Amino acid sequence: MTASDFVDSVSEANQTALSRLGSSKALYAETDGDLDPEHVLRAAAIAEDAASETFRAWADDEENEGAAELFARVADEEADHYETVAGEIDDAPRAADNDLPAIQSVLRGFDDTVERAGGLVGRCLVAKKSKEQYTGYFTGEADPQTASLFRGLGSDVAEQIDAAAELIETVCATDDDRERAHDAASEAIQAAYDEYTESLEAMGVNPKPVC
Numbered sequence: 345m346t347a348s349d350f351v352d353s354v355s356e357a358n359q360t361a362l363s364r365l366g367s368s369k370a371l372y373a374e375t376d377g378d379l380d381p382e383h384v385l386r387a388a389a390i391a392e393d394a395a396s397e398t399f400r401a402w403a404d405d406e407e408n409e410g411a412a413e414l415f416a417r418v419a420d421e422e423a424d425h426y427e428t429v430a431g432e433i434d435d436a437p438r439a440a441d442n443d444l445p446a447i448q449s450v451l452r453g454f455d456d457t458v459e460r461a462g463g464l465v466g467r468c469l470v471a472k473k474s475k476e477q478y479t480g481y482f483t484g485e486a487d488p489q490t491a492s493l494f495r496g497l498g499s500d501v502a503e504q505i506d507a508a509a510e511l512i513e514t515v516c517a518t519d520d521d522r523e524r525a526h527d528a529a530s531e532a533i534q535a536a537y538d539e540y541t542e543s544l545e546a547m548g549v550n551p552k553p554v555c
Contacts, residue, residue, distance in 0.1 A: 347509035350522065354465055354529045361537035366473035369551065371481055373543035374474075381490075384481055386437050388494075389429045391474065394439035394448040395467065396422035401452065408457045414511055418464070418504055425497050432490060446539035447532050454528060457515050462525030464508040466532030471501045 355362060375383040396419050403416035430436030447467055454460045475498030482491035516522045544551040
């Protein structure tokens with residue numbers, strides 16, 4: 345299985361979840377129904393900050409040198425993403441002061457290199473969908489500058505997916521390793537999807553139809 349085959353397999357196995365996480369309802373769920381520019385930006389800032397903290401922690405205790413380097417690089421990129429988004433709002437929130445996104449709770453439970461590599465793929469696939477939604481939202485708000493900002497962040501995520509997939513090839517020596525990585529990626533995606541579903545249901549919104 346090549347690097348791209350792994351990503352395709354994870355995407356196909358989680359097609360429904362990723363499709364719905366890429367719907368306009370995802371932003372509604374992420375903002376608890378407060379779908380205005382400030383709340384969208386605040387939700388994005390929290391997501392970026394939480395991701396940076398997760399990958400920084402991974403890098404600090406990761407024994408595989410190549411994996412540690414990638415986790416540190418992604419942590420730096422996510423920190424930069426946070427600063428970019430935070431620059432668009434006053435008194436930007438930090439992840440530590442808010443409920444941790446479910447996907448980050450799952451990722452922080454991974455202490456094995458193979459699972460972390462898979463988890464990174466899963467997280468990046470979810471992040472790609474969210475960046476597309478942020479871009480579309482601000483395009484609809486006639487704010488091309490902010491839409492372009494998120495489009496740029498999305499380009500970084502696309503590169504992270506490629507790097508994570510290459511890491512899978514490096515650290516997965518057996519079919520069992522690849523299966524564990526695949527399971528970790530799916531667990532991360534499903535955590536995000538479950539949170540999406542629970543948030544919408546709590547607001548009395550049907551999470552299933554894609555819109």
